[in-house]
Amino acid sequence: MTEGNEVIPHATIVIGDNKIVAITDSVPENATIIDGTGKWLIPGLIDMHVHNLADINFSENYPTKGATMFTDTDRFMLLYVANGVTTVLELSGRVEHFGQRNEIIRGTALGPRIALAMLIDGGTSGHSANTPEQGRQTVRIAKAQGYDFIKVYSHLSADTYYAIVDEADKLNMKVIGHIPDVFEKSNLHEAFVPNFQMVAHAEEFAKKAETFSEEEALEFARMAKKSGVWLTPTLTVMERMAQQTVSLDSVHYLKSFKYVHPLMQNKWITSNNNFKNTSPEKTARFNKLAEYNKVLVRAFNETGVPIVAGTDAGSSGVVWGFSLHDELELLVEAGLTNQEALVSATRLPAEWLGISDKIGTIESGNFADLVLLDANPLVDIKNARAIHGVFFNGNWLDREDIDTMLSNLAVWNTARKDEDKYQWENRRNY
């Protein structure tokens, strides 16, 4: 996945201290050998748009009260690891996510590397900012708390948005997010100021579209190209949303549904915002956005806007880890080559995150975040699912390990999913 993208045949990757020490054709003495004969090695995959489960309290608070609903880090993060996802960007970070990250780094839990963005929106909930000064102060707080990035959201005023993006620039924090609603098609170019570095969904453009034509998509693409902003299309979530306006079968019958935390299984079925108040008009609108998203991806790719893979995992029906493979397939369907799709989930996101000297390619000196595949993903992107084993954070899990862990997880979830505690409507009672 290096810039030249050449495949290295018959290579031996020497790993020491969790890093790639050398790419050679000889095996050092006393090495533990993982035989990759006839297989394909790719860098660990990166999902650039996730919402991770973490400990939370849904009920009334009182001093000294902690979480009331718990997420076991090992059990939750297995979904990523099992799918070869070794790095994620959390786009609505909370303090609990820092705890998870530390557990993983310390080695007391298995999981991916986690970059954290603080979400700032207008209004009154979460980290809200309704004036430029509040915006700047919230960014300073994010920096002080250790966040890596800022995520801007839909309800910010133009002035507050500009202040946030500028303050983040001063503090060396890249800004990713929605295009605030105040920017419509007519003044859209005004949203693209320096340090607004990534649009978090293709539908941020689709929602502004007037003609839904290829020409309009190219217009958006040229605007993005000119400002240097990148795109995370998140094709998967829009597709799932459209399906869920029709029926929840697409959630129920997901192969990976049994691996989802029992509380979220229940939420996605009993409190599904896409299915709630659904109508043929809603279905038609979502389908139109999903279809146009692909037109946008093709236009952005042709125009040379860097595209990175992200899923919005955590949204209903978008299962952590598993969904990245759906996204790769949709990116190819939209017009990316298999190779471009792989790059969008390896080298490019590493570059955007500013850690391309550590992850994203298989090169000496990088962390040994590696996925061994049984088949060539450059021939068919679906082959990225044919995971023989994953190496990350000094751990090697082979197919058998992964299958055992996944089946234990399914048993754990299934044993609990009917308990009162895991019914979404009861979440405030605990």
Ligand SMILES: [Zn+2]
């Ligand atoms: Zn999201």
